[in-house]
Amino acid sequence: MEFVRLLLLFLHLLGMAILVxxxxxxxxxxxxxxxxxxxxxxxxxxxxxxxxMQLLAPLTDQDYNQVKLGIKLLVLIAIGGLALTYVIRRVPAPNWLPPTLAGLVVVNVGLAVFWT
Ligand code: HEM
Structure with a gap:
């Protein structure tokens, strides 16, 4: 099960790299x-x-901070919602959009690293 957790974390970090x-x-x-x-x-x-990772925590012997994960989920919903809105409408992306999305990604990296 430890390998599954590490594989998920590996993919999670690659997902962050995609967003950057x-x-x-x-x-x-x-x-x-x-x-x-x-x-x-x-x-x-x-x-x-x-x-x-969150749902498999009991099987991978992890004790995650659920409040932190809840806030990360809300931030990710904001990222996904904004991205979906503009991708579906196929209108030109406003100048503020990519820096805003990137800022939200940085917020989640900060939460992941500094809030234990
Ligand atoms: C843009 C979105 C996100 C980014 C950039 C991000 C970033 C990260 C990073 C950098 C780590 C590694 C932290 C470390 O190993 O010290 C991490 C770990 C983790 N993330 Fe995310 N994350 C995002 C969204 C989410 C969401 C939505 C969830 C679940 C609701 C989640 C759940 C976790 C879990 C369970 C871990 C491993 C344990 C922990 O550090 O708390 N992440 N994330």
């Missing part, structure tokens, strides 16, 4: 480009792997 990569890509996107669908893929990976 999307922000870097957005810096090079032409003006008026729609939001990259990769934001949704990264957010979905974070949701699936994060929830799986």
């Amino acid at each position: 990569g999307m922000f870097l890509l957005s810096r090079r996107a032409p003006a008026g480009a729609p939001l990259n669908v990769g934001w949704l893929h990264g957010a979905a990976l974070q949701l699936v792997t994060g929830l799986a």
Whole structure:
């Protein structure tokens, strides 16, 4: 079971890397480009792997801070909701959107690392 936990954490960290990569890509996107669908893929990976780690905690002998995970989930819902709204509408992504999404990702990294 320890391998499953580590595999999920591994994928969870790759999901974070996808979201950071999307922000870097957005810096090079032409003006008026729609939001990259990769934001949704990264957010979905974070949701699936994060929830799986949380739900498997009794089997992996982990004692996670449930309040922290609840707040991370809310932040991720904000990321996914914003991304879904703009990807579905296929309107040009406003300038404020990628930095806002990236800021929310940084909030979750901060919560993960500093709130034990
Ligand atoms: C943008 C969204 C997210 C980012 C960037 C993120 C980032 C991270 C990072 C960097 C870690 C590693 C922390 C460490 O090993 O010290 C981590 C661990 C973890 N994350 Fe996330 N996370 C996100 C969303 C979520 C969500 C929605 C959940 C579940 C509801 C979740 C559940 C967990 C769990 C269970 C761990 C392992 C234990 C812990 O450090 O609390 N994550 N996350």
